[in-house]
Amino acid sequence: MAQAPKLKLAPTPGQTIGPFYGYALPFEKDNKLVNQANPNSVRLHGVITDGKGEVIPDSLLEIWQADENGNVVSRDGSLVRDGYTFTGWGRTAVDNVGHYTFTTVNPGATEEGKAPFIMLTVFARGLLNRLFTRIYLPENTAALAADPLLSSLTEEQRKTLIATREDDGALRFDIRLQGENETVFLSYPRES
Amino acid sequence: MSTETTKDESFENSHVLDPAATADSQETISEEITSIHEAYRQEVIAGKQAETQPRINFAPYRSSLLRHPTKNLHHVDPETIELHSPAFGQRDVHALESDLTIQHNGEPIGERIVVAGRVLDGDGRPVAGQLVEIWQANAAGRYIHKRDQHPAPIDPNFTGVGRAITGPNGEYSFTTIKPAPYPWKNHHNAWRPAHIHFSLFGTDFTQRMITQMYFPGDPLFSLDPIYQAITDQDARDRLVATYDHSITSHEWATGYNWDIVLTGSNRTWMEDEEGDH
Numbered sequence: 001m002a003q004a005p006k007l008k009l010a011p012t013p014g015q016t017i018g019p020f021y022g023y024a025l026p027f028e029k030d031n032k033l034v035n036q037a038n039p040n041s042v043r044l045h046g047v048i049t050d051g052k053g054e055v056i057p058d059s060l061l062e063i064w065q066a067d068e069n070g071n072v073v074s075r076d077g078s079l080v081r082d083g084y085t086f087t088g089w090g091r092t093a094v095d096n097v098g099h100y101t102f103t104t105v106n107p108g109a110t111e112e113g114k115a116p117f118i119m120l121t122v123f124a125r126g127l128l129n130r131l132f133t134r135i136y137l138p139e140n141t142a143a144l145a146a147d148p149l150l151s152s153l154t155e156e157q158r159k160t161l162i163a164t165r166e167d168d169g170a171l172r173f174d175i176r177l178q179g180e181n182e183t184v185f186l187s188y189p190r191e192s
Numbered sequence: 193m194s195t196e197t198t199k200d201e202s203f204e205n206s207h208v209l210d211p212a213a214t215a216d217s218q219e220t221i222s223e224e225i226t227s228i229h230e231a232y233r234q235e236v237i238a239g240k241q242a243e244t245q246p247r248i249n250f251a252p253y254r255s256s257l258l259r260h261p262t263k264n265l266h267h268v269d270p271e272t273i274e275l276h277s278p279a280f281g282q283r284d285v286h287a288l289e290s291d292l293t294i295q296h297n298g299e300p301i302g303e304r305i306v307v308a309g310r311v312l313d314g315d316g317r318p319v320a321g322q323l324v325e326i327w328q329a330n331a332a333g334r335y336i337h338k339r340d341q342h343p344a345p346i347d348p349n350f351t352g353v354g355r356a357i358t359g360p361n362g363e364y365s366f367t368t369i370k371p372a373p374y375p376w377k378n379h380h381n382a383w384r385p386a387h388i389h390f391s392l393f394g395t396d397f398t399q400r401m402i403t404q405m406y407f408p409g410d411p412l413f414s415l416d417p418i419y420q421a422i423t424d425q426d427a428r429d430r431l432v433a434t435y436d437h438s439i440t441s442h443e444w445a446t447g448y449n450w451d452i453v454l455t456g457s458n459r460t461w462m463e464d465e466e467g468d469h
Binding site for chain 1: 241243244245246247248250253255256257258259260261262263265266267268269270271272273274276277278279280281282283284285312314315316323325326327329335336337338339340351352353355389391397398400401402403404418419421422426427428430431452453454455456457458461
């Protein structure tokens with residue numbers, strides 16, 4: 001791939017979300033990308049922990065993903081959900097025991113043969129800038145084996161990015177900000 | 193996880209809110225900040241590229257100690273979903289949500305201000321039609337939040353939350369009340385400079401960011417480990433709004449300008465490159 005072009009303007013620095021976003025960022029049905037009654041709905045859940053393995057109850061997570069057919073949608077209505085329109089984006093404040101849940105669908109591959117994943121952004125008090133990572137679906141092992149990011153990681157790191165499918169069809173994805181099995185977090189071209 | 197910690201985190205008393213809170217003095221915190229900044233300055237003199245973002249490992253901000261990854265961020269080329277962003281529009285945000293002074297029956301107490309500017313990407317292109325969310329303390333330094341137990345008055349006419357959708361040139365404008373500084377538990381006698389939290393989206397989801405806007409000349413800047421986690425002075429300055437008399441309106445509100453620059457979009461150049469083949 002060619003070199004990413006240099007930025008013309010210096011980017012504004014990020015800062016921590018802090019502890020007091022509760023009246024601002026959460027909204028009704030924020031974590032329900034689809035209705036729970038939708039036969040294709042999938043629960044995506046897990047816990048977020050710190051370097052001591054303790055949960056981080058004051059964090060906020062966002063996901064952004066393609067629909068079941070791998071289409072990236074561009075539809076408004078995320079903040080005022082009508083229960084029918086899939087917008088691909090959701091947000092949730094983690095609960096008091098560090099657990100989160102999204103109701104969504106399994107994203108399809110955006111290109112044939114690609115490993116489908118959900119993009120995840122982590123914000124928390126104590127975290128000075130947002131973190132990005134990917135939640136890969138566990139099923140398509142051939143696509144996972146061919147994935148450029150996963151192929152560049154050790155087996156231990158790779159595991160941190162692949163969700164587990166539970167018996168009821170739910171996806172389990174835990175986030176470890178620090179320490180043993182620390183989740184692999186990502187940087188992209190053109191950040192500075 | 194100890195039950196003790198769980199209790200502390202959920203207990204509605206800011207005195208025990210943060211298990212990382214310490215009794216360190218401001219002098220200790222300031223010395224740590226100075227030492228990190230001096231080491232950074234030496235690196236820049238030695239030819240290192242200027243930093244544009246806060247350190248996520250910044251010990252003077254005690255809560256960051258256990259909440260930052262210890263491994264380097266893994267560099268990756270963005271894929272399709274990462275090159276796009278969710279769409280927001282009139283359905284999501286009512287035009288009146290950008291006025292934080294009209295959300296209740298009465299006028300909020302404090303200095304009425306307008307904060308206006310543009311959201312741009314790293315190439316200077318306006319980010320149009322995107323969501324901007326803000327939240328802030330009131331004119332006494334108090335948030336509407338069950339965990340904020342700072343004994344300053346709540347203003348029944350001020351919630352401190354606003355939203356807007358950027359215009360065709362990336363422009364936004366909020367009418368609000370100037371927030372006050374407030375104390376927190378990072379160290380003994382710790383005070384945050386007055387700030388407004390901003391949440392921003394770009395054209396690519398990789399541009400997603402949350403930050404804080406500050407006011408010019410705040411005497412608390414040099415003491416604040418969150419602001420000083422940005423080691424570079426030019427970068428720190430980018431979080432400070434400018435008093436702008438052209439935004440100030442006659443007998444109504446003073447005005448501040450603050451433009452926000454997101455990181456660079458990867459969609460355009462990657463698509464162009466694909467088109468070359």
